[in-house]
Amino acid sequence: MxxxxxxxxxxxAAVDAAQPRHCLPAHLPPAPAGRTLVIGAGKASAEMARVVEQHWPGPLSGLVVTRYGYKVPCERIEIIEAAHPVPDQAGLEAARRILALVQGLNADDLVICLISGGGSSLLPLPADGLSLADKQALNRDLLKSGATISEMNCVRRHLSAIKGGRLAAACFPARLVTLAISDVPGDDPINIASGPTCADPTTCADALAILRRYAIDVPPPARALLESGAGESIKPGDARLANSETRMIATPxxxxxxxxxxxxxxxxxxxxxxxxxxxxxxxxxxxxxxxxxxxxxxxxxxxxxxxxxxxxxxxxxxxxxxxxxxxxxxxxxxxxxxxxxxxxxxxxxxxxxxxxxxxxxxxxxxxxxxxxxxxxxxxxxxxxxxxxxxxxxxxxxxxxxxxxxxxxxxxxxxxxxxxxxxxxxx
The missing domain is CATH 3.40.1480.10 (MOFRL domain)
Incomplete structure (x- = not known):
């Protein structure tokens, strides 16, 4: 050879080891007394959804968003495609729909959240006062700045209505199990798709410091959000995360x-x-x-x-x-x-x-x-x-x-x- x-x-072999068909089934939780809802975002999320469908013993429904060209056929989980690495309107609409799907759940329900790399740009739901154009401009500047992935995701978490644990908070009081494929150094779940279901210890001040460090031009609404502290994410110890857990199913x-x-x-x-x-x-x-x-x-x-x-x-x-x-x-x-x-x-x-x-x-x-x-x-x-x-x-x-x-x-x-x-x- x-x-x-x-x-x-x-x-x-490296790619095959991280295929959802190999690494996901063993991490599925037991079926709940109530509904099972599947949501998610990332380049692997559509394939992950297909594997969940193939191995789930009862009824389920849901929606995941993946990159254009990464869609696979699913029967019960809707797959939406959107843009990566710069977000688009399709991703914004998918994020809105996912957030709406988890409203009104109860403690007997189960949410399975499928998260993988690329989810940050695929869930571009801007915080109040921000536009998609603001998010797109910041994304482009961050991508060419030389900032690390953890720095970029810190900024994204504090300008989002769904990242930084906000999606998990919206699922409460249902049980939430996040199945994650890590694409980030250190496998920290807050940096995989900017941690939509994870508590975030970083702050608006941290995000502002990163933007200053790389001399990034910040749209006025984004600067106001960060300087006021209104963009703070969900912090460790928040009661709405009590029924949430994350399982790392594949890593570098x-x-x-x-x-x-x-x-x-x-x-x-x-x-x-x-x-x-x-x-x-x-x-x-x-x-x-x-x-x-x-x-x-x-x-x-x-x-x-x-x-x-x-x-x-x-x-x-x-x-x-x-x-x-x-x-x-x-x-x-x-x-x-x-x-x-x-x-x-x-x-x-x-x-x-x-x-x-x-x-x-x-x-x-x-x-x-x-x-x-x-x-x-x-x-x-x-x-x-x-x-x-x-x-x-x-x-x-x-x-x-x-x-x-x-x-x-x-x-x-x-x-x-x-x-x-x-x-x-x-």
């Missing part, structure tokens, strides 16, 4: 462990460096190149051959006008730093099948990638400066395109380091 084949097989770590098992079965040691690595994608790529070089040259901290695995969510501060995403930015920076180092191959993909805003999961890097780019008249450093990772790897025919995976445990990165080179190799 070639290094490229092994890396692609590992990515497929689970996906990395599945990929590591594939490598080991192929006779290649695999080492998980972390499931929650953050930072600028190009800087993470440069650091990972230094680790791979140390392995190749000195056998430290691991003997080669081996695979170095990592997950999490890096960020990209947009400087150019190219076509890219976090994973191809990481991979291009890795390639530039490795400069054609023999025996080192890599893959970096988003487990939802979309890196950035294109239907491209990520790409593969080979020792000859830079050489082939130059032969095409492409300057790798210029592509990196222009945030043009997709343009770079597409020109080489090395993009990874798998279509919607119907799950999402965020970024998957694997670096294969071949046999130890001589100490003179740089």
């Amino acid at each position: 070639s290094p490229e084949e092994l890396l692609q097989k590992m990515f497929a 770590q689970m996906a990395l462990e599945a990929a590591a098992a594939v490598a080991r079965e192929a006779g290649v040691p695999a080492h998980i460096l972390g499931d929650s690595i953050e930072g600028e994608a190009r800087e993470v790529g440069t650091v990972m190149a230094g680790i791979a070089r140390q392995v190749a040259r000195f056998g430290q901290p691991f003997e080669a051959p081996c695979v170095l695995l990592s997950g999490g969510e890096t960020t990209v501060t947009i400087r150019g006008d190219g076509r890219g995403g976090r994973n191809v930015e990481f991979l291009l920076a890795l390639g530039v730093a490795l400069d054609g180092h023999a025996g080192i191959h890599a893959i970096a993909c988003d487990t939802d099948g979309v890196d950035g805003q294109e239907e491209i999961a990520g790409a593969l890097l080979a020792p000859d990638s830079l050489e082939r780019a130059w032969a095409h008249g492409i300057r790798p450093r210029d592509s990196l400066a222009n945030n043009d990772g997709h343009g770079f790897f597409q020109a080489l025919g090395d993009s990874v395109i798998c279509g919607p995976t119907l799950t999402n445990v965020n970024d998957f990165r694997a670096v294969y380091v071949g046999a130890v080179a001589s100490a003179s190799q740089g």
Whole structure:
């Protein structure tokens, strides 16, 4: 098996490990005495809803919202598609309908909430006084600012009528069980879809500090909401959350462990460096190149051959006008730093099948990638400066395109380091 084949097989295993059909059924709660209502949002929510339908022993109804192109057929749960990563009117209407569905429930009823990555933009119900246009403008600015996912979600929670525990409060006194697929570093449920069913310890002041930190132009209604404290979310200890629990059914770590098992079965040691690595994608790529070089040259901290695995969510501060995403930015920076180092191959993909805003999961890097780019008249450093990772790897025919995976445990990165080179190799 070639290094490229092994890396692609590992990515497929990582995605498969997070499929709802594998990880959801064991977490379903017992049927209630009253009604069962299914709601949710995220890139995996439609597939999660289908699995709930297939395994639920009694009647149920509900509504979930997912990204355009991620809809799957369900018989009793309505599926609505909306925009990601910048919200649209369809998402706003879906959020309104979900909030209306949970009104008037009683203590005998059960709400199953299906939450996965992408839910923040798919539930864009602005707080009183804000418009969808305000939310869209802030989302665009946050996405290109370089803010971390936790920082972005802190702002979103305090400008929302449904996030930051507000959906859970609306479900009270019904029992609420949230089944979550984590796409965030640390698996903190308040950061998965901005925590619509979770208590939020952060504050309006925290959100304002983040907006100042990244010099983001705040619409006057949003600033007034935050400065007045009227945007405070549901806090820990709120009595309306007493009947609520969250079950994490799939995480980045689970996906990395599945990929590591594939490598080991192929006779290649695999080492998980972390499931929650953050930072600028190009800087993470440069650091990972230094680790791979140390392995190749000195056998430290691991003997080669081996695979170095990592997950999490890096960020990209947009400087150019190219076509890219976090994973191809990481991979291009890795390639530039490795400069054609023999025996080192890599893959970096988003487990939802979309890196950035294109239907491209990520790409593969080979020792000859830079050489082939130059032969095409492409300057790798210029592509990196222009945030043009997709343009770079597409020109080489090395993009990874798998279509919607119907799950999402965020970024998957694997670096294969071949046999130890001589100490003179740089």
